[in-house]
Structure formats: C-alpha cells, structure tokens
Amino acid sequence: KQEVTQIPAALSVPEGENLVLNCSFTDSAIYNLQWFRQDPGKGLTSLLLIQSSQREQTSGRLNASLDKSSGRSTLYIAASQPGDSATYLCAVHMDSNYQLIWGAGTKLIIKP
Amino acid sequence: GAVVSQHPSRVICKSGTSVKIECRSLDFQATTMFWYRQFPKQSLMLMATSNEGSKATYEQGVEKDKFLINHASLTLSTLTVTSAHPEDSSFYICSARDQWTQYFGPGTRLLVL
Numbered sequence: 600k601q602e603v604t605q606i607p608a609a610l611s612v613p614e615g616e617n618l619v620l621n622c623s624f625t626d627s628a629i630y631n632l633q634w635f636r637q638d639p640g641k642g643l644t645s646l647l648l649i650q651s652s653q654r655e656q657t658s659g660r661l662n663a664s665l666d667k668s669s670g671r672s673t674l675y676i677a678a679s680q681p682g683d684s685a686t687y688l689c690a691v692h693m694d695s696n697y698q699l700i701w702g703a704g705t706k707l708i709i710k711p
Numbered sequence: 712g713a714v715v716s717q718h719p720s721r722v723i724c725k726s727g728t729s730v731k732i733e734c735r736s737l738d739f740q741a742t743t744m745f746w747y748r749q750f751p752k753q754s755l756m757l758m759a760t761s762n763e764g765s766k767a768t769y770e771q772g773v774e775k776d777k778f779l780i781n782h783a784s785l786t787l788s789t790l791t792v793t794s795a796h797p798e799d800s801s802f803y804i805c806s807a808r809d810q811w812t813q814y815f816g817p818g819t820r821l822l823v824l
Contacts, residue, residue, distance in 0.1 A: 635815075642717075642804055642817035688754070699813060703754040 601626040605702035620674040622689035635688040679709045717816035731791045732819045734805030740785035741807035749802045795823045
C-alpha cells in the first residue's frame with residue numbers, strides 16, 4: 600500500500616531564504632507526482648507535475664525533483680516571499696489507479 | 712485552463728438537515744469526478760469516485776447512504792450530506808479528471824451546528 604510522507608510538518612523561515620520541502624513515498628511504481636499549494640480555508644492549486652520518466656520540473660521560483668528509485672521528491676523554493684506562506688501538499692498518482700494518494704502537507708510560514 | 716467550480720463555497724446548517732454541494736467542470740467533460748474531505752490539520756481523504764452515469768465507488772469507512780453522490784452529466788456531480796451532524800463539519804473538495812490530469816475545485820466549507 601502506497602504511503603506518502605512529508606517532512607517537516609511545519610516550517611518557518613525568514614523572507615528571502617531558499618528552502619526545500621520533502622516528500623517520500625513507499626512504492627516507487629508511480630505514474631506521476633504532483634505538488635500542490637493550499638491556502639487556509641481554500642482549495643488546491645497545482646504547482647508542478649512530474650511524470651515518472653522525468654527528473655525535475657521548474658516553474659518560476661519553484662523546482663521539483665523526483666527520484667523514483669529512492670522514493671523521494673523535493674520542492675525547492677528560491678528567494679522565499681511572505682506570499683509563499685501556505686500548506687504544500689505532494690500527491691502521487693499510481694499507474695493503474697485514478698486516485699491521488701496524498702501526503703499530510705508541510706505548513707510553510709515565511710516571515711517578513 | 713480547465714476550471715472546476717463548487718457551490719456553495721461555504722454553508723452553515725442545523726444538525727439533522729441535508730446539504731447539497733455541486734461540482735462542475737466548466738470547460739471540459741469529466742468522465743470521472745472525485746470527492747475529498749479534509750479535517751483541520753489533516754490531509755485530504757478521498758471519499759468516493761464517481762463516473763458519469765454509474766454509481767459512485769465509496770472508500771472504506773465512508774457511508775454511502777449518508778453521502779449521496781450523483782454524477783448525472785459529464786460536467787456535474789453533486790454530493791449530498793444527509794442528516795448532517797456536527798462531526799460532518801469539514802472542508803469538502805471535488806476534483807474532475809480529463810484524460811490524465813485532475814483539476815480541483817475551490818472547496819466547500821460545511822459547518823453543522
């Protein structure tokens with residue numbers, strides 16, 4: 600059974616720092632992995648989608664990497680800003696299953 | 712890009728009443744829609760998967776008679792929380808799927824008094 604873990608559960612850093620969020624999964628046979636952002640009381644915004652054949656994806660200040668063999672993905676945020684404060688969730692899509700399997704998220708606070 | 716809407720965005724109701732939440736895919740046809748629930752400080756939990764024109768598939772522990780799902784068209788799925796109780800208070804999120812991507816709705820905050 601696939602399990603997705605995100606560490607740390609919460610993170611607080613000063614504005615301007617570069618930071619890394621971690622996501623690990625137990626079953627490497629994934630179809631793709633996605634990183635999402637959730638603002639308090641709101642829905643989800645998809646940030647980056649990495650197919651199983653890819654190693655990384657970039658969008659602006661965000662870079663997501665994927666290492667299937669070790670069951671790990673990281674989300675790198677460069678030059679963090681207060682507006683980046685949110686909960687970041689990773690989720691994996693298994694090959695033969697439509698549902699996404701979610702991590703519990705990392706709550707990120709960027710201090711001005 | 713694809714957009715999924717939910718209505719209402721938040722609802723407050725009395726215990727024992729039923730609440731209907733709508734999920735619409737606005738510019739694409741979704742053969743499959745998903746309903747998730749999220750309790751405070753917890754991850755999203757899949758409640759059920761619904762395919763257009765057929766009965767929903769519920770996850771273990773989700774009462775199908777309490778959470779009625781109707782997916783009558785390729786652009787609309789509804790979740791009805793019947794005889795709602797305070798423990799049903801949660802954030803409900805739907806998502807609609809095209810070929811390989813899930814698009815998420817903005818969520819509905821339900822508070823049962």
